[in-house]
Amino acid sequence: MRKPIAALALLALGCGAAAPDARPGEAAGPRTAAPAARAPAEPGRATRAAAEPGRATRAVAKAGRATRAVAVGAARAAGARERASWRITRRGAEHEIEGYADRVSVLPGERFRLLVSTTAPAFTARAFRMGARPTPVWRSGPLPGVRQPPALVVEDMVTAAHWRPSVTVDTTGWPEGAYLVRLDASTGAQRYVPVTVRSASTRGRVVLVNAVTTWQAYNGWGGRSLYQGPGGFAGRSRKITFDRPYDGTGARHFLAFERDAIAVAERSGVPLAYLTSLDLRPGALDGARAVVSLGHDEYYSPGMRAALTRARDRGVNLAFLGAGAVFWRIALHGRMIMCDKESRCLPWQASEPESALVGQAFDCYPAEGAYVVGRPGHWIFEGTRGRRFPGLAGVETDRVSPRSPAGVQVLARSPVDCAGRTTEGTTTYYTAPSGAGVFAAGTTRWVCGMRGRRCRHGVTGAAAAFTRRATRNLLTRFAEGPAARPGPSRPASPPAGRPPGEPS
Known part of the structure; x- marks a missing residue:
C-alpha cells in the first residue's frame, strides 16, 4: 500500500530523502547546498563570511528552504502521480472483471457492498474521490476472484441481484463527493463502479x-437497456x-457529462453539496442555494420533479448544464x-x-452546429470572449417553446442541422416569482466543451474557456441565494495559468 501524500512529505522533510527523479547517489538536499561547500575555494570569501555575523546562518537557512522546496515538490509530484492513477489503462475482455455497488449513494461513514465478477484468480479495489483533484481514499487487499x-x-x-457480495467498504473519513471505485483484476483488466457519498x-x-x-436508462449491460435489446428497440427493457x-468502462456517462463540471464547481470556491437523482426526495433540498443538473439528465419521476419545483418555488436557483433534462x-x-415508453x-x-x-x-437529436451567443452582455457571460463556438451545439439541443x-x-x-432539418438550439434564463434564477444550457456538449479539443466535434479551446467561465459566473451568483435579489458580489475571474476545470 502506498503511503498517504502527507506522510511522504513529512518523510522527505525529516529524513532528507532524495528527489524521485534524482540520479543514483545524488540526494536532493546536498545537491541544492553544494555551492556553499565549494565556497572556500574562492579567495577571500571565507574571510568575508566570517567577518559578517549572521551571513553563514542565513546561508544555512537558505539551503534549508531550498531543501524543503525540493521535498515539497517531490511530494507534489508523488501526489500528481497518485491522482493520475485513477484512470483505466486496460479494459480487458468483456466480463473479465465487472461489478456494482449495492447502494447508489451513502452518507459519510456508512458502508456499501461491492459485488464483483471476474475470470481472474484475484482482484483489488481502489476508491477515488473525483473532482478538481482526483484523490485515492481507500484500497482493498488482494481479494479472491x-x-x-x-x-x-x-x-x-x-x-445481477443474485450475485454474492465480494467486499464491504466502510466510508468513514471519506469526504462528500462523487467517487469511482476501480476494480483491478490480477490479469490487468479494469472497470469502474461509481458511488456517491451524499x-x-x-x-x-x-x-x-x-x-x-x-446513467441506468442507457446502460446496456446484459444486452438490454431502455433503448435496445435483442432485435433492437422492440426488444428493449421496460424496466431496469x-x-x-x-x-463499457462502468462510468461512461459520469466521465462524459459530469466529471468536468464537478471539477469547475470545486474550483469555483462556492460551498457544495452532493446528491444523486435518486436522492431528490422531500426535504433533501431544504435550505439549498442552488441545484445543478449536470450534462445529461433526462429521466425524472414525479417525486424527483416535485423536489426541484418545490425548491425553485422557495427561491432555490436551478441550473441545467445539458439538454433534454426532465424529458422522460x-x-x-x-x-x-x-x-x-408506450x-x-x-x-x-x-x-x-x-x-x-x-x-x-x-x-433535436442528432444536432450539429456552432453555439452562437445572442446576449453577450448578460451577467452569465461576463468575462467571456467570443460569440461563436463551432461544434458546441449538439448532439441534443433544446429550444424555447410557447410553454x-x-x-x-x-x-x-x-x-x-437536425438530420437534414434546420432548426435552432437555445440557451435560456428566467426568474421565478420566488426570485430564483433558472438557467438551461440547451446543449449536451456544454460540459463536454469544458474539455476543449478533447471534446472533438470541432470544439476548440476557446469553447472550453467560455463554458468554464460562464459556469463559474453562474455558480458564484447562484451561491448567494435567489439570483433576482441583490447579494454580495464575489469576483469570478479565473486564476492565472491553466483555466479551472482543465482535466489532468
Whole structure:
C-alpha cells in the first residue's frame, strides 16, 4: 500500500530523502547546498563570511528552504502521480472483471457492498474521490476472484441481484463527493463502479446532482437497456435495475457529462453539496442555494420533479448544464426504474411540459452546429470572449417553446442541422416569482466543451474557456441565494495559468 501524500512529505522533510527523479547517489538536499561547500575555494570569501555575523546562518537557512522546496515538490509530484492513477489503462475482455455497488449513494461513514465478477484468480479495489483533484481514499487487499453466475432476465429486465457480495467498504473519513471505485483484476483488466457519498444537509450550499437514473436508462449491460435489446428497440427493457454493473468502462456517462463540471464547481470556491437523482426526495433540498443538473439528465419521476419545483418555488436557483433534462417521466420502485415508453412512461411534454420548469424543451437529436451567443452582455457571460463556438451545439439541443415561463430570456440562438432539418438550439434564463434564477444550457456538449479539443466535434479551446467561465459566473451568483435579489458580489475571474476545470 502506498503511503498517504502527507506522510511522504513529512518523510522527505525529516529524513532528507532524495528527489524521485534524482540520479543514483545524488540526494536532493546536498545537491541544492553544494555551492556553499565549494565556497572556500574562492579567495577571500571565507574571510568575508566570517567577518559578517549572521551571513553563514542565513546561508544555512537558505539551503534549508531550498531543501524543503525540493521535498515539497517531490511530494507534489508523488501526489500528481497518485491522482493520475485513477484512470483505466486496460479494459480487458468483456466480463473479465465487472461489478456494482449495492447502494447508489451513502452518507459519510456508512458502508456499501461491492459485488464483483471476474475470470481472474484475484482482484483489488481502489476508491477515488473525483473532482478538481482526483484523490485515492481507500484500497482493498488482494481479494479472491469469483466468476459470478450469468445475468438473469426477469420478464425483460436484466439483473445481477443474485450475485454474492465480494467486499464491504466502510466510508468513514471519506469526504462528500462523487467517487469511482476501480476494480483491478490480477490479469490487468479494469472497470469502474461509481458511488456517491451524499451530503446529509444541503443548507446554504450549491447541490451537484449525479444523474444516475439517466446513467441506468442507457446502460446496456446484459444486452438490454431502455433503448435496445435483442432485435433492437422492440426488444428493449421496460424496466431496469441498479442491481447490475454499468456497461463499457462502468462510468461512461459520469466521465462524459459530469466529471468536468464537478471539477469547475470545486474550483469555483462556492460551498457544495452532493446528491444523486435518486436522492431528490422531500426535504433533501431544504435550505439549498442552488441545484445543478449536470450534462445529461433526462429521466425524472414525479417525486424527483416535485423536489426541484418545490425548491425553485422557495427561491432555490436551478441550473441545467445539458439538454433534454426532465424529458422522460418514470416510475421508481426502490432500485428499479419502470419506463415502457408506450403508456406508463411517456415524455413529460404529454402532460406537464418540462419547459415550465427548465425554461425550454427538447427539440433535436442528432444536432450539429456552432453555439452562437445572442446576449453577450448578460451577467452569465461576463468575462467571456467570443460569440461563436463551432461544434458546441449538439448532439441534443433544446429550444424555447410557447410553454416556457413568461419573461424567459434567450441568451443564445444556435442554428443546427437536425438530420437534414434546420432548426435552432437555445440557451435560456428566467426568474421565478420566488426570485430564483433558472438557467438551461440547451446543449449536451456544454460540459463536454469544458474539455476543449478533447471534446472533438470541432470544439476548440476557446469553447472550453467560455463554458468554464460562464459556469463559474453562474455558480458564484447562484451561491448567494435567489439570483433576482441583490447579494454580495464575489469576483469570478479565473486564476492565472491553466483555466479551472482543465482535466489532468
